[in-house]
Amino acid sequence: MERDGERIEITISSRFENIELVQVIAEHLCENAGMDEDGSHWIGMAVREAVANAIKHGNKLDVKKKVNASFELNGHDLAITISDEGTGFDPETVSDPLNPQNLMKTSGRGIFYMRTFMDQIRYTFDAGGGTSLVMTKNLAKGTGIASGKA
Amino acid sequence: MKATTREVNDIAIIKVEGKITIGAGDQQLRDVIASAASKKILLDLSGVTTIDSSGIGELVGSYTTVTNKGGKLKLLHLPAKLNELLHVTQLITVFEVYENEQEAINSF
Numbered sequence: 001m002e003r004d005g006e007r008i009e010i011t012i013s014s015r016f017e018n019i020e021l022v023q024v025i026a027e028h029l030c031e032n033a034g035m036d037e038d039g040s041h042w043i044g045m046a047v048r049e050a051v052a053n054a055i056k057h058g059n060k061l062d063v064k065k066k067v068n069a070s071f072e073l074n075g076h077d078l079a080i081t082i083s084d085e086g087t088g089f090d091p092e093t094v095s096d097p098l099n100p101q102n103l104m105k106t107s108g109r110g111i112f113y114m115r116t117f118m119d120q121i122r123y124t125f126d127a128g129g130g131t132s133l134v135m136t137k138n139l140a141k142g143t144g145i146a147s148g149k150a
Numbered sequence: 151m152k153a154t155t156r157e158v159n160d161i162a163i164i165k166v167e168g169k170i171t172i173g174a175g176d177q178q179l180r181d182v183i184a185s186a187a188s189k190k191i192l193l194d195l196s197g198v199t200t201i202d203s204s205g206i207g208e209l210v211g212s213y214t215t216v217t218n219k220g221g222k223l224k225l226l227h228l229p230a231k232l233n234e235l236l237h238v239t240q241l242i243t244v245f246e247v248y249e250n251e252q253e254a255i256n257s258f
Contacts, residue, residue: 016171016172016173016174017173017174019171019172041231045202048171048202049202049203052172052202052203052204056172097239098239098240103239103240103241103244104210104213104214104244105207105210106207106208106210106211106214107203107204107207109203109206109207109239110202110203112203112239113203113235113238116238
């Protein structure tokens, strides 16, 4: 089933317990668009990682700061935007978890998982503060984990 | 997250159920492993419903802590999705993973 021009938006405070709300929206949207359970799960996981990063690294766990998540479905193309009120960062400085030197690190896999499960991810940083992450996925492209995206 | 521990042949078999995610279960996992009475630990993950990169990080951190103390941490009954998460990050090469409990016990 194709859904065209569907848009859902949610704003949450920066509490970890709110992550699941956003993840569930993502998974339901994908399932309603005809994606199988596996595919929906991995997209939900990418969203979970993105929102967790926005809360922890972007908004520094300040519950007064918000994370905004929007989902836009046009045909089979899903675009997910996660925005926080943080000061931004350089994605190039995030270490590669597949590097043997980093394999046993306890952190640093969130962005890797996002890149693995989505077709594309892109960060933009607002001059006045705030970071937006746009993740895209063509829902007709296949199920399970997208390979070679790291 | 809920964890129940039993001991078999001086191996602590810790069955973990529920979520191991940021702010919900990740730290608990670390604590329950740290407080195990044995240096031989078998983590039964069959009851894990959700895990994220933070949970994976705690698994890795616990493995390092146990190993550095001269112990062993092994995994039992990995759910399919957790198995895939470990595969894509090549962590599957780090852990010994078992589908059969007796086989896992015999391996220590």
